[in-house]
Amino acid sequence: MKFLLLATTLTLTLGAQAQRPVYLDETKPVEQRVEDALKRMTLDEKIAVIHAQSKFSSAGVKRLGFTDFWTDDGPHGVRPDVLWDEWEQAGQTNDSCVAFPALTCLAATWNPTMARLYGHSLGEEALYRGKDMILGPGVNIYRTPLGGRNFEYMGEDPYLAGRMVVPYVQGLQANGVAACVKHYALNNDEEYRHQVNVVVSDRALHEIYLPAFKAAVIEGKVWGIMGAYNLYKDQHNCHNAILLNQILKRDWAFDGVVVSDWGGCHDTDQAVRNGLDMEFGTWTDGLTMGKTNAYSSYYLADAYKRAIREGRYTERELDDKVRRVLRLFYRTTMNRQRPIGFLCSEAHYDAARKIGNEGIVLLKNRQNVLPIDTLTARNILVVGENAVKMMTVGGGSSSLKVQRELSPLDGLRATLAPRGVNIVWERGYVGDTNGSFNGVTSGQDLSESRTPDRLVADAVSKARKADYVVFFGGLNKSDYQDCEGHDRKEYGLPYGQDRLIEALAKANRNLIVVNISGNAVAMPWADRVNAIVQGWYLGSETGHCLADVLTGRVNPSGKLPFTWPRTLDDVPAHRLGTYPGTWRPDHKIIDEEYKEGLYVGYRGVDRYKTRPLFAFGHGLSYTSFRISNLRVDKTTMTHDGKLTFTVNVANTGKREGAEVIQLYISDLQSSLPRPVKELKAFMKVSLRPGESRDVTLTIDNAALSFYDDSRGVWTSEPGDFEALVGNTSDKPNLKVRFKLTDGLH
Incomplete structure (x- = not known):
């Protein structure tokens, strides 16, 4: 009886396979499966797959076996899960991650092999977390050091960014997780980012601002592109006819999906006609919260469906969008070959450390102050809030909830304390005492009762007696520093750090300044400091990376991916008075003309014969x-x-x-x-x-x-x-x- 039941089951199974629909048959070409699935979908199902159903997901087609599609923020790690319809955290205990170094650091490795490792490791974390698309990497050009989101991008040079983005995309997508390269295009401002209309020459557009995106599409075969918030030729870039229909889809033959940035869609007709495929985060007017669970009110939701039924559109544009989404499904959620993935594995921590070590840049090392002589040093003073402040929390959408993050201070202690070196910390200055973002908290108490004068005096007093002084300062990921949504207000260091550094330099010749940032900063004291290190935002392995380089365990090999100007007047965008643009009379749009054209970064240095503090491509070593x-x-x-x-x-x-x-x-x-x-x-x-x-x-x-x-x-x-x-x-x-x-x- 058991044998007969088994035989009957086997016959039914084989019969079902023989009659399997084309769209489910993995032996058939993907394009054939796409067309078969498209023919089976109702109008309601087609509309459902082209817009969000929650903060970070869009609907599949359950009737046909297509599961929901889940996106998540990158590009430095997998963002913690939020509530279905809110930005606040879901309160899960299994959504921590490894934070990898910021993309400025990755670019500073000048090593495409590191980019491949980065993408592959991130893809494994995304897989384990059930994510089908990571919203990253970013490749917008570093036009001014005031850019609040520069730390998420890959520097000023289109060739360097292009060589680094391709292996990142390939490594990520090898796991069956889509990359979504952003923010396409000309996204060089955070302040008023929804209102900035960029005026740029065609030559500068194609030679400077588009090549890295082009490389991601043509060489990297990226599956997703995210439109930018800003405008170009008076059209928002999430539905821009020139950028999306002409350049991306026609000239570059992009066969993936164009995803709106969250709230980047503004108009049904433009979204339909001008190349947007998937709409996310719009709410009801594109910019504000609107009503709860408003996904049917999106521009590509009920409004679009109603217009089709009323005859204002055919389904031609809709079918093109759905084809692209179905193709994305087959590459991700319907890909039976996808591995399982890993979360917070030692291999990922090793990758983060390796990338960070290769990206740290030794800017200056007069009198060979570095590496720290661990044989003779017995007392080291560490100064600065950034020696202890967690940097993975904050900065906007790239904020993460990490399993662990080793601070620079703890990294030095772990390395040097076993060798008998006494390490003391002095705060020196007070910067950002807030340690939370969207419900994730660092758990740090950074409150301080001492006055600024007292903080400086205490640090200087101990500096006089130390063998070395290591200052960890720079920027952080709070508003108007390195953070989404706002640009920096000034080129100088915040929180009175210049005064502190000057005092420490007078007190101890073995002062090492480690600048933690994703941007260049003014350094009026540079001639009086013997050793300067660019430490970036290094993620989970920050302390290990910086200790490795400062103590000589690792020989620094990073090179700057952008020009480090002495003053803002040396930056062409500021030199020519084009930043941050001019408001139109109605104060709804700000026009920003890129008058410098091609002459961004080192190209501007050559044209205007300025002398940067540190040149593009600069980076020293402990050898020669x-x-x-x-x-x-x-x-x-x-x-x-x-x-x-x-x-x-x-x-x-x-x-x-x-x-x-x-x-x-x-x-x-x-x-x-x-x-x-x-x-x-x-x-x-x-x-x-x-x-x-x-x-x-x-x-x-x-x-x-x-x-x-x-x-x-x-x-x-x-x-x-x-x-x-x-x-x-x-x-x-x-x-x-x-x-x-x-x-x-």
């Missing part, structure tokens, strides 16, 4: 390198050919270390104005003491091309070019000329 013997495989190149440059790199010091070889191209006879030089290739190479190695860097026609705005095409022109090679943008000392014999028109 010699870069020599630049060669090129041939002196001429055709538009469909390639050139290979070879250079010898030698470690001439006494420590193992890594150097980043940077190749810039200069067009010596262009018909249109071009920057003096532009980064077009780089490679990070690790060498033992005394070791030397040849490094090869290859370019193709894309490295020689510019965007011809008169014809709307990329082009290259025959003529003379120069390749410049070095380890920083202001000193590419090796040069070789070559000729392009036939351009691409």
Whole structure:
């Protein structure tokens, strides 16, 4: 009897498989499955999948077996779960995560392998948490150091950002979790971000602000793009005809989904016609809370469905959106090959530490103050609120609830206390004592009763007796610092830190300043401090990373992904008076003209001949390198050919270390104005003491091309070019000329 029952069950199962609908048949091509599922869907089901049903989810098609689709904020970790219809935390105990270093730090590694590791590790955490799309990474260009969200992006150079975003996307999506690259495009302001209309030349748009997005789409095959809050040509970018329909979907052949930023949709007709596929976070008017559970009031919900039924639209635009969403489902929720994922694994902590170690930048090291001499040092004074303040809580949508976060102070103690080093902490200044965001609290008591004068005096008194003084200061993730929603109000350090640093420098020559931030800051005391380190926001492994570098366990190899100006007047956007723009008479829109055009960051340094405090690509090491013997495989190149440059790199010091070889191209006879030089290739190479190695860097026609705005095409022109090679943008000392014999028109 048991045998007969088994046989009957097997027959029914095989019969069901033989008659399986195409849309469920994994052996069929995805596009065929998409079309089959689309034909089976009702209008109500089609509308349901293109807008949110909760704060972070959209509906599947339960009748057809498509599960709900869950998004979550990144890009530095998986954000804790919120209530279905509220921003406050859901109060779960299983939604902690590993916080990875901020993307400025990732970019500072100049190592695409680290980007791949980052994306893969984050994807595993997302999988375990049941997330189908991570809202990140961000690749908007660092235009001004006042940008509140710069810490979430990958610096000022489109080539560097493009090389780093592709492996991040690939690593994340290899887990069956969609990346959603943001914020497309021109999202360079947080203050009044819903009202800023960017006025920019076509050349600057295509050469500076779009290439990293293009690389994510064409090379990374990203499955999601998030529209930005701001406007371009008077259309909001979440439904912008030029950016979405023309450039993204037509020119780049993007086959994924365009997701609105939360509250970034403003109009049904524009959302229908101008390329938006999935609407999130709108409420009822696009900007305010509106009524509870208002998802049917979204612009792509009942209003759109009603307009279709009334004949104002056909289902043609709707079907294109639904096709894209179904394709996303098959890549994620319907992907039977997705692994299970891991949460807070030691491998993820190791990845965070490795990325942080490679991204920390040694800006200055006069008299070899660093690394700390652990054999002779017995008393170290640590000063500064940022030595103890948790930095994973706050900053806006990238705020996280971590399983653990090691502070810089505890990291140094863990490393040095076993060696008999006494470490004392003095606060020095009071910054942000709030340790909560959206219901997540750090649990720290940062209250302080001493006056500012007393705090400085106490720190200076102990500094005079210490072998080393390590100051941890900079910015934090509170409003008007490094934080979503607001830009910085000034370039200088907040909370009176300059005064404190000046006093500490007078008290102890072995002062080490560690700046914790995602932005450059003014350093009027830089000439009086022997050692300066850029420490970024390093996430869960902050303390370990900084201790590793400060004590010499790790030799720093990070390079700046942006120019560090001396003053705001050295920044082209401020030099030309274009930031933050001009309000229109009705005070509803602010026009911000990017008058500097192509000349952002180091391109502006070359054009205006300013002298930055630290150049793009700058970063020191505890060893020394010699870069020599630049060669090129041939002196001429055709538009469909390639050139290979070879250079010898030698470690001439006494420590193992890594150097980043940077190749810039200069067009010596262009018909249109071009920057003096532009980064077009780089490679990070690790060498033992005394070791030397040849490094090869290859370019193709894309490295020689510019965007011809008169014809709307990329082009290259025959003529003379120069390749410049070095380890920083202001000193590419090796040069070789070559000729392009036939351009691409």
